[in-house]
Amino acid sequence: MALEIPKVKYTGTIKEITVGTGTNAVTVGGETCYPFHMFEGKMPNAPRIAFEVWDHEPQEWQEWAVEPFKDVIHDPPAWAKKCINVYGAEIIALQLVSADPNGMDRGVEEIVKVVKDVADTVTVPLIVWGCSDDEKDAVLLRRVAEVCEGKNVALGPLSEKNYKQIGAVAIAYGHAVLASSPIDVNLAKQLNILLGNLGVPDEKILVDPTTGGLGYGLEYSYSVIERDRMAALTQEDVKLQYPVVCNLAQEVWKTKETRLTEADDPKLGKERQRSILMESVGAMSFLIAGADIVIMRHPESVALVKDMIKDLTT
Amino acid sequence: MALTGIQIFKLLPKTNCKECKYPTCLAFAMALASGKAELDACAYVTPESRAELSDASAPPIRQVTIGTGDYEVKIGGETVMFRHEKTFFNKPGFAVLVTDAMGDEDVDGRFHRLGEYQYERIGLTLRPELVALKYTGNKERFLALVRRACAEPYSIILMAYDHTVMQEALEIAKARKPLIYAATKDNYERFGILSKASGCPLAVKGEGMEETAVLAEKLTATGLKDLVLDTSTRTVGAGFQEQVGIRRAALMGKYKPLGFPTITFPCEMADTLMKETLIASCFVAKYAGIVVFSDFQGESIFPLLLQRLNIYTDPQRPMTTEQGIYAINNPDRTSPVLVTCNFSLTYFIVSGEIENSRVPGWLCVMDTEGLSVMTAWAAGKFVGDTVGVFLKKSGIAEKVDHRKVIIPGYAAAILGDLEEELPGWEVLVGPREAAHIPAYLKMWK
Numbered sequence: 001m002a003l004e005i006p007k008v009k010y011t012g013t014i015k016e017i018t019v020g021t022g023t024n025a026v027t028v029g030g031e032t033c034y035p036f037h038m039f040e041g042k043m044p045n046a047p048r049i050a051f052e053v054w055d056h057e058p059q060e061w062q063e064w065a066v067e068p069f070k071d072v073i074h075d076p077p078a079w080a081k082k083c084i085n086v087y088g089a090e091i092i093a094l095q096l097v098s099a100d101p102n103g104m105d106r107g108v109e110e111i112v113k114v115v116k117d118v119a120d121t122v123t124v125p126l127i128v129w130g131c132s133d134d135e136k137d138a139v140l141l142r143r144v145a146e147v148c149e150g151k152n153v154a155l156g157p158l159s160e161k162n163y164k165q166i167g168a169v170a171i172a173y174g175h176a177v178l179a180s181s182p183i184d185v186n187l188a189k190q191l192n193i194l195l196g197n198l199g200v201p202d203e204k205i206l207v208d209p210t211t212g213g214l215g216y217g218l219e220y221s222y223s224v225i226e227r228d229r230m231a232a233l234t235q236e237d238v239k240l241q242y243p244v245v246c247n248l249a250q251e252v253w254k255t256k257e258t259r260l261t262e263a264d265d266p267k268l269g270k271e272r273q274r275s276i277l278m279e280s281v282g283a284m285s286f287l288i289a290g291a292d293i294v295i296m297r298h299p300e301s302v303a304l305v306k307d308m309i310k311d312l313t314t
Numbered sequence: 315m316a317l318t319g320i321q322i323f324k325l326l327p328k329t330n331c332k333e334c335k336y337p338t339c340l341a342f343a344m345a346l347a348s349g350k351a352e353l354d355a356c357a358y359v360t361p362e363s364r365a366e367l368s369d370a371s372a373p374p375i376r377q378v379t380i381g382t383g384d385y386e387v388k389i390g391g392e393t394v395m396f397r398h399e400k401t402f403f404n405k406p407g408f409a410v411l412v413t414d415a416m417g418d419e420d421v422d423g424r425f426h427r428l429g430e431y432q433y434e435r436i437g438l439t440l441r442p443e444l445v446a447l448k449y450t451g452n453k454e455r456f457l458a459l460v461r462r463a464c465a466e467p468y469s470i471i472l473m474a475y476d477h478t479v480m481q482e483a484l485e486i487a488k489a490r491k492p493l494i495y496a497a498t499k500d501n502y503e504r505f506g507i508l509s510k511a512s513g514c515p516l517a518v519k520g521e522g523m524e525e526t527a528v529l530a531e532k533l534t535a536t537g538l539k540d541l542v543l544d545t546s547t548r549t550v551g552a553g554f555q556e557q558v559g560i561r562r563a564a565l566m567g568k569y570k571p572l573g574f575p576t577i578t579f580p581c582e583m584a585d586t587l588m589k590e591t592l593i594a595s596c597f598v599a600k601y602a603g604i605v606v607f608s609d610f611q612g613e614s615i616f617p618l619l620l621q622r623l624n625i626y627t628d629p630q631r632p633m634t635t636e637q638g639i640y641a642i643n644n645p646d647r648t649s650p651v652l653v654t655c656n657f658s659l660t661y662f663i664v665s666g667e668i669e670n671s672r673v674p675g676w677l678c679v680m681d682t683e684g685l686s687v688m689t690a691w692a693a694g695k696f697v698g699d700t701v702g703v704f705l706k707k708s709g710i711a712e713k714v715d716h717r718k719v720i721i722p723g724y725a726a727a728i729l730g731d732l733e734e735e736l737p738g739w740e741v742l743v744g745p746r747e748a749a750h751i752p753a754y755l756k757m758w759k
Contacts, residue, residue, distance in 0.1 A: 003527050005559040006566040039555050060670075102750040215435075215620035216666065217659045219627050222599075223398040230396070256669050257616070267431060269612025277588065281595045281617040285625070288599045300588075308592050311550035 007040045008033070012233045014292075016045065017203055017243050019091065019154050019176055020125025026091055028206075028292040029243035034229060035290050036312040046313045047287050049302050050091035050127055050295045051083040052249045055114045056098035056106070064272040065253055068299045076114050077121040084124055087299040091125050093247070094118050099131040099140055108140050116147040126153040127178070127295070129247060138162040145169040154178055154245075157208050160191060167198045178245055180208040183220045185227045185240070192239045206293070207242045213251035214282040221246070225289035243292035252279045253297055280304045317367070319347040325363035326356065333357065375564045376574050377404065378515050378540045378603070380444070380493045381469025387443050389542070389603035390575030395561060398629055404575075405626040406602045408618070409444035409471055410610050411581050412463075414455040421459065427610045428468055433619060436635055436658045440619040446495070446606050449474035453482075460486045471495055471517075471577075471604070477504040488512040493604075495519070495577070496544060499529060506533050515540035517577055522547065523559055527571035534571070541574045542603060548582050554596050561601045575603025587614050598622050632684030633658035639708055640665060645674035650758045651710055652720045652744065652751075653701060655682035655690050663748045671752035676713060680704045687722045698731020705736060720744040720758075 016030040028048055033041020057074040058066070068087070072078040076094065083089035094115060098106040119126055128144050130137035141155050142165060156178025158166050163179070170177045179195055181187040188207055195205055209228065212221045225244055231237035252258060258275040260268055268274055279301040283294045287309065296302050323343035334355040336342035345351035346367075353359065353367055377391030387407040394400045410424050425445065432441040445468050449456040456474070460483045463470050470492035474480045480494060494512070496519035497505035509516035518533060518541050520526030526545050533541060543560060547553045560576055563569040578597045584590040591614045594605050598621050607615075627633055635658045642665055654664050656679050668675050680701060682690035690696035705711075705719060717739045721728065723746030732741050745754050 003524050003563065003569065003572070004567065005523075006562045036551070036554055037558060038551065039559070102745070102753045212659075214617060215624065216662050217624075218621070219397070219624040219629070220659070222625065223396070223629055226396050227398055254666070254670060256666055257620075262612075267433065267612050268616055269614070271613075273588065273611075274613035274616060277591050277614060277617040278620070280588075280592055281621050284592055284595045285599055285621060288596060304588055304592055307589065308550065308596070312554060312596070314551060 005039070008037075008234060010041055010233045011236050012238070012241055014232060014241050014243060015202055015205075017176060017206055019127070019152060021150070021152050024124050025152070026125045031233070034233065035288055038313065043313060045292075046309050047291060048090055048293050049283070049305060050093040050293055051080075051087065051089040051299075051302065052093045052095050052295050052297050053080045053083060053118065054098075055094060055096045055111055056104065058097070062253070062259060062271070062275065064275060065297060077117045080118050080122050083299075084122060087302065089124060089302075091127060091293065092118070092122050093127040093129055093295040095129045095250070096131050096140060099133070099136055101131075101133050101136055103131075108136075108143055111140060112143045112147055115144050119148050119151055119153065126151065127245070127293075128153055128155055129178070129295075130157060132157060134159050134161040138165040141166045142169045145173040145175055148175065149173045152176065154206055156180060156206070156245075158191070158195070160187075160194070163191060163194060164198060167195055167200050170204065171199055171201075176204045176206060178206050178208045179242075180210065183210045183212070183217075183224050185224055185231065188224075188228060189231075189237065189239045192242060196239070205242045206245050207240075208245050208247065211246040211248045211251050211286070213248065213255055214278050214285070215257065216251065216255060218282060218285060222285055222289045225286065225291060229290040244290055245293040245295070246283075246286040246291045247295045248282050248286065249279065249295050249297035252282050276301045276304070284308060317347065319344040322346050322367065325359070325367055327358040327360075329358065331358065374568060374573050375561075376539065376541070378542055378575055380407065380471070380491060380515055380604075382489070382491050383467060385443050385467050385469045386491075387469050387604075392561070392601070393565070395565060397625060401628040401630055402626050404603075405622050406598060407444050407469070407604045408442035408610075408615065408622075409446040409604055409606045410442065411446045411448060411606055411608055412459060413448040413450050414452040414459060415450045424609060425462070425466060429466070431610055431612055431615050433616060435623065436633055438623070440623060442607075442610060442615060442619075444469045444471055444604065446471040446473055447483075449476070449479050449483075453479055457482060457486065463487070464490055469493075471606070475501055477501055477508060480505065480508055484508060484512045484514065488514055491515070493517055493542060493577075495542075497529060497533060499525065502529055502533060506536050506538055509533075509538055509540075510536070515542060517542040517544055518574075519544040519546055521545075523556055523563070523572065527563075527569070530574065531571040543572065543574050543576045544579075545576075548579065550583060550593055550596070553578065553583070553593075554600060557597065557601045576601065577604040577606065578602040579606045581606050581608035587611060590614070591618060594618055595621055599625055634681075634684040635661040635679055637679055637681040637704075639710055639713065640677040640679060642668045642677055643672060643674040645676050647713065647715045649674045649676055649714065650720060650755060651676045651678060651714060651718065653678040653680060653705065654722055655680060655685060655687045655696055657682065657684050657686045657690075660686055660748075664751065667748045667751040668755065671755040673752075673755040673758065675755065676710060678705060678708055678710055678719075688724045691725050691728065696725055696728070698728045698735050701728060702732050702735025705739075718742055720754075722746070
């Protein structure tokens, strides 16, 4: 009996989405096969890693997470610049954490100023990630869209509740959007349909399936992404044929297993390496499931995952 | 390849003798088809039918058992390409490599770490299970390692291509059912005999999928059943694609020669433990039966044990946490009391956020059969009566002097009923999202 590896019959292609403009623009998507299944299809654009930058100096980061940025962490534009110039960032994901009404609750204009400063400084594409409060984000991202006009940034997260407001300004100012749904294929599809009805062009939609941290629900996100890809590539589900973005940095770095030191629990080993591996093992899992962009924190995690992407795509 | 009840029925004696405890042969056939009965219950089935039936009912990927006792590892037996299609059953075994060329310190360290790195999580113990002992030319030292491993509880992989060395090793270790690694095109006949004589599973190592399949076919022709596959590929991209290819061939192509679990060697694919860990993470997701590491450290093995737990969690069944009171951040008699459901993801996230808040607290976890707060509420399992009874019986009243309890924001509707059920208690509605717990607790008085 001769060996023949059964091939999957792919009928769909993931749409190619470009973020940013000019020579530094980044295109993701375009896959015609499952992730890294190079023997039966193409991944014309390798998955990308976005470095996260916060809009305000983080208060509760581990020392070993702060360390690579300690000279710039109080200054978002300088922080973003360091990610690009020193750590080779190809995308910056600006997290508007300080907007959170349950946290710092900073005023919209104060944050918009930070966004503008960062947008004017960076030479790579920008993702601007709100605080996941539907109302605040609707107001905030509207202004962000205005000040980033012409830069083709990716704005999000857009939920079922605020997609109209943010979607409309994204169309007006030519930005891409991150359609966010709570770990469910049908809800993801529904929001994509709604965005389409609203007039958001197909080449401007990225999907955020909601990301669970390693040991904290990773498997739910993992399987939703796999199901997304299966529907998109083999079941002609055109409304799921969009690139997937996983915002995993915060989900990993807030867990207690990235906070405990070796002295707290010797069996967990060195805290720095452990946190880096928790972040990069999580990222690898999502990339294997089908993520096109992973948002990460530590430069060493990024370097490790970048190296793996290279190995898996060549 | 599974047969339907009717197809099975045609192969049965059709005497309705009832000795199988089923009223008719048809009923027995239906039970066989759904996996509720074993063919052995029928004493009258012809050998030809038996062969046909066992062939058809054999899983497309053989389940192979390595080791004995507490550390026994079952691998293979998988039936789907994607975990959401059903579930993955047998998580890959994690092995640490020890060779006869290592000094005492390296050997001792690896054995120690293999036993040391165990973690409790949701009532499970996460730990690596195997030691891979590799012969590199020093037979006396290799055999001493085998003896040493036999004195430990871990499951064993014996690695040598020389059949005389393997035979001596097996004489020491065969009662422990080690995995014999490996039969190659040069030695497979002798290794096949060793496997058969010792009853130990055998790894088959070919150059690529094709040659591995040819060797596996030759060995199964001699009657061997418990094989493990190694394609010799040690590059990341090709290794990953071969894991997919083997699983595809077995499940989608019904290709028997590759219907076995695989063994992978990140230890031979990277220069650093960090990189090795990431390569291993690919094989945990797609589709290794065993992963062999150059070493374990807490920082490297713990993330992979978590990943393995996540990927091999049965998506058809919610994970649950044990009902009870959980003390977080060393609470005392004045600390806040929170109540939530026992869906383990809820428990992890809520307890994690309480920890993050650094505010000491008592978290009362109620058995909702693994349903989340909203689902449990909708199903009538997380309502005033049930939560009230649970809190009364939980003993929380003896742990605190105050009489206040915080319920999840999504269960705000149960407030009235719960206050009625718990006279003297004040019921407070907490945040809807766990992420807002720290801010809420910091303001709690």
